[in-house]
Amino acid sequence: MKTVMxxxxxxxxxxxxxxxxxxHADVISNAELSATTCFMxxxxxxxxxxxxxxxLAGYPANIMVQQLKDMKSGKRPSTVMQRHLKAxxxxxxxxxxxxxxxxxx
Amino acid sequence: xxxxxxxxxxxxxxxxxxxxxxxxxxxxxxxxxRNARPHVVVIGGGFGxxxxxxxxxxxxxxxxxxxxxxxxxxxxxxxxxxxxxAGLTDVPSLTHDYEALKTQHGVKVIHDTVSxxxxxxxxxxxxxxxxLHYDRLVMSPGIDFVYDAVPGYSEAASEVLPHxxxxxxxxxLLYQQIREMRQGGTFLMIAPPNPFRCxxxxxxxxxxxxxxFKEHNPTAKIIVLDPKSKFSKQALFMExxxxxxxxxxEWYGKNDGAIVEELDVANKTVSCELxxxxxxxxxxxxxxxxxxxxxxxxLTDATGWxxxxxxxxxxxxKRGIFVIGDASIAGQMPKSGHxxxxxxxxxxxxxxxxxxxWAMPRPKNANTCYxxxxxxxxxxxxxxxxxxDGIIKEIAGGVSQMGASQQVRKMEAEYARGWYKxxxxxxxxx
Ligand SMILES: Cc1cc2nc3c(=O)[nH]c(=O)nc-3n(C[C@H](O)[C@H](O)[C@H](O)COP(=O)(O)OP(=O)(O)OC[C@H]3O[C@@H](n4cnc5c(N)ncnc54)[C@H](O)[C@@H]3O)c2cc1C
Numbered sequence: 001m002k003t004v005m006x007x008x009x010x011x012x013x014x015x016x017x018x019x020x021x022x023x024h025a026d027v028i029s030n031a032e033l034s035a036t037t038c039f040m041x042x043x044x045x046x047x048x049x050x051x052x053x054x055x056l057a058g059y060p061a062n063i064m065v066q067q068l069k070d071m072k073s074g075k076r077p078s079t080v081m082q083r084h085l086k087a088x089x090x091x092x093x094x095x096x097x098x099x100x101x102x103x104x105x
Numbered sequence: 106x107x108x109x110x111x112x113x114x115x116x117x118x119x120x121x122x123x124x125x126x127x128x129x130x131x132x133x134x135x136x137x138x139r140n141a142r143p144h145v146v147v148i149g150g151g152f153g154x155x156x157x158x159x160x161x162x163x164x165x166x167x168x169x170x171x172x173x174x175x176x177x178x179x180x181x182x183x184x185x186x187x188x189x190x191a192g193l194t195d196v197p198s199l200t201h202d203y204e205a206l207k208t209q210h211g212v213k214v215i216h217d218t219v220s221x222x223x224x225x226x227x228x229x230x231x232x233x234x235x236x237l238h239y240d241r242l243v244m245s246p247g248i249d250f251v252y253d254a255v256p257g258y259s260e261a262a263s264e265v266l267p268h269x270x271x272x273x274x275x276x277x278l279l280y281q282q283i284r285e286m287r288q289g290g291t292f293l294m295i296a297p298p299n300p301f302r303c304x305x306x307x308x309x310x311x312x313x314x315x316x317x318f319k320e321h322n323p324t325a326k327i328i329v330l331d332p333k334s335k336f337s338k339q340a341l342f343m344e345x346x347x348x349x350x351x352x353x354x355e356w357y358g359k360n361d362g363a364i365v366e367e368l369d370v371a372n373k374t375v376s377c378e379l380x381x382x383x384x385x386x387x388x389x390x391x392x393x394x395x396x397x398x399x400x401x402x403x404l405t406d407a408t409g410w411x412x413x414x415x416x417x418x419x420x421x422x423k424r425g426i427f428v429i430g431d432a433s434i435a436g437q438m439p440k441s442g443h444x445x446x447x448x449x450x451x452x453x454x455x456x457x458x459x460x461x462x463w464a465m466p467r468p469k470n471a472n473t474c475y476x477x478x479x480x481x482x483x484x485x486x487x488x489x490x491x492x493x494d495g496i497i498k499e500i501a502g503g504v505s506q507m508g509a510s511q512q513v514r515k516m517e518a519e520y521a522r523g524w525y526k527x528x529x530x531x532x533x534x535x
Contacts, residue, residue, distance in 0.1 A: 027461075028164050028454050033468040036160070036450050040443055041473060041520075049530040051523025052516075079505065079517050080473060080487050087469055087489030087501035103384045 031095040038096070048101045057103035066099035143169050143460050146229055146239040148219050148398065150175030150203060152182075152442035153245030153430030155532045156449030158212045161243075164457040168214075172213040172237060174229070180533070181272040183303065184442050185525055190280055191313035193480055199272065201533035209535065222402040224423045241456050243418075244404070245430035245445060246396035247271070248302055251409075254392045255295060257368035265370060266387040269310075270302070272443065282386045283314055289324040290385035293375060294363055296331040297390045300410070302431045303439040304337035305486065307390055309476035312342065315350040316479050328384070329356045330363040330377060337439075338476065338486055338504050343512075345478030348452075395432035402426065410434045413496045416457035416465060418448055427452050436497025438490055443472045446532055467492065469500075475521035483517030 035046070038056065043049040046057030056064070070076035072085035072093070085093070124185050149159045150173055156174040185199045221230040222242065230236050239329040250268060252259050258266070269279040286292065292314055296307045311327050318325040331513040335358065336342075346354045357363035362378030368389065369375075375382045394400075394409030404420050411428040413420055415436050418427045429435075430445035438444045447470050458465045470490040477483055488502035505517060 001228045008313065026166075027463050028458065028466050030466045030468050033450065033454050033466045037447055037468065037471045039531045040446060040471075041524050043527045044531040049523075049527045049535075051526040052519040053523035053527060060220070079513060079520060080485050083487045083501065083503045084471060084473075084489055085501075087491070 029095075029099075030092075031099040034092070035096055035099045038100075046100050047105065054105065056100045058105035059097070059100050061094075061097040061101040064100060065094055068093045068097065109385055110456070122302035123445050128523055129360050141441065142484065143240040144238065145169055145171050145241045145243060145456060146237055147171060147243045147245070148222075148229070149245040149247060149396075149430070150177070150180055150206075150214070151245055151247055151430065151445065152528075152532055153449045154243065155180075155203075155206060156446040157243045157245065157427075157429060157453050158449075159210050159532070160450050160453035161456060162210045162212060164453050165224070169457065169460065171211075172215060172239075173203070173421070174215050174217060174219055174231065174237075175203070176216060176218045178202065178216055181276070182442065182525075182529065183270070183306070184368055184528075186269070186272045186276045187306070187310045187313040188288070188328070188477055189276065190283060190310065191316040191477075191480070192276075193316075195314070196277075201529055203533070204532045205431060208435065212314050214331070219398055222398070222426070224402065224426060225424060235468045239425075240460075241425055241427065243427045243429065243452060243456070244399060244402070245428075245449065246398045246432055248431050248440075249396050250391040251394055255365055255368055257370055258389050258391060262370045262442045263389070266368075266373070266389050269388060270306070270390050270393075279386075279388060283317060284321075284327055286322060286325065286385045289321070289326075290324055290390070291326045291328060291383070292318075292386045293328045293330065293382055293384035294388045295368070295390060296329055296333070298332045298392050300440060301390070301393045303442075303474070304439050305342075305474055305476045307331075308336055308338070308342045309478070310388070311354055311500075312345065312349075312478045315346070315353050318353065319350060325353070328382060329354065330365055330375065330379075330382070331356065331358045332364045334359040337474075338484055341484045341505055342476070342478060343485065344507060349479045349482060350478055393431075396426075399432045404428055404432075406434075415495060416451075416492050417459075418430075418452040419455070427456065436490070437461045437499045438470070438472055438488070438497055439474065441474050443474060443528065446528060447471065468509045470497065473524065475517065477518055477521055478514075479518075481518050482511075482514045483519070483521045484514070485517055485520070 041053050042056045048055040071078040071081045147154045158171050161171045179200050179202045181200045188194045196203040198445050203214045217231040219229050220232050228238050267275045267278040365377050367376040406412050411433050418429050420426045429448035431440040473487045475485045484505045486504045488499045490497045491500050
């Protein structure tokens, strides 16, 4: 409502006022957001949280990719992982693995 | 060059008090931000709310101020509360506080109840009289019960016949009653109709009570009266019940005439078309709806739940207010702590993206619900979800295999405990 009255120049600067937020932040990638959904079982930021489920932070990406693909195909036995992995393409698996490799164990 | 020009402009505008409110126009969003540092208020410190608060900080790289409002100083989880009934864990292990959210994640936590939300003024009023302004509001208030949908039951009756479907004193009451039940007595559960929180919850519960009885009251009987004709992981539960408890658990569904017609609280008698049952302990899990504050704010529809844009979780009825967790209608995702926490992450990412004018990431979203059938016997259901035509749809998933080896069941029981440790650490700790 109010905004209708604003001169264009003010609108322009209005957008810039978001800059302090944007300047410090990186865009949230699909891989990052998807990886956070793995944290529920594999620990926050992929870090060990005391249970029997393996932590994933700092896992070498090529090994993770291979293991995930093998679990997806059934070559590597798993309980719940095959059911999850059927939803992910090879590209998505690779992106997830690359993201976990960047996290500190 | 450009940067410093921008900074100068921002400073000049900030000084003139002009900067921030206009941002909304360029976002194509009707709700203006009043502060250069946006303020998000989160109502409810359960699985959904605590996750949203933490991840709003994380995804904004600490550039958003977040205030979490939750009346309880500590939160006891429903997940694990069935294990407690069997004596497999204790209350301290299921209880979490808000220290890490405050000290590690910079969330401001206020222990109070929100009495009113004013969507137009973008403010929430607390019971202590304080009023807080927000740029965005996230609500994860959980559920309330439709007590009188079970004829004869009431909120007062739940002090005698517990629902134990919100963890805390209700869980303790049921815990005591199971232990005080006479030898060879009958435990009866009235199960809820869909949709309700934790679809496998009632069935894990009778499994855990059977585990306790097997050791301490082996001639006891367990009866489940269910208004549904089937339930989550049914074949797996029944296989486990048979293997571990023989015929101790008797389940009757809609097609057996198990819809309760009358509950006599004083005499602990339940009538349905099938029969009239006299029991020693009765656990009534009534039908459910979104929590009161969601109704009071005008966020619910005729179903008693809150319709949302399933990508961002913004209410379709009130702009600037986001509803997550059990209270929301989240497509094909079941109402679970795991789902609520997933919503918290998706919603936090959506809000941060909106405030930055970024495109919303399009991730996959997951849920895993483990259930213990016995101390070393676990089963699971998993789902992976994706937005399709405006609805969260399940694109893969399924349940544990029937007839799996003891070793596999044992592994899943360990994973159930591992899941608990990880998700509670993710939501309330590091
Ligand atoms: C027996 C049982 C077993 C379960 N097991 C599992 C399991 O194994 N796995 C799983 O994923 N899920 C499980 N669940 C489901 C899980 O507990 C819920 O789905 C989850 O708690 C939903 O989270 P939420 O944030 O929507 O609501 P809640 O966790 O209920 O949190 C809501 C919070 O909002 C606060 N609140 C409400 N109104 C206000 C107000 N006006 N002002 C301020 N604060 C307010 C409340 O105090 C509460 O703390 C189980 C549930 C039960 C009952």
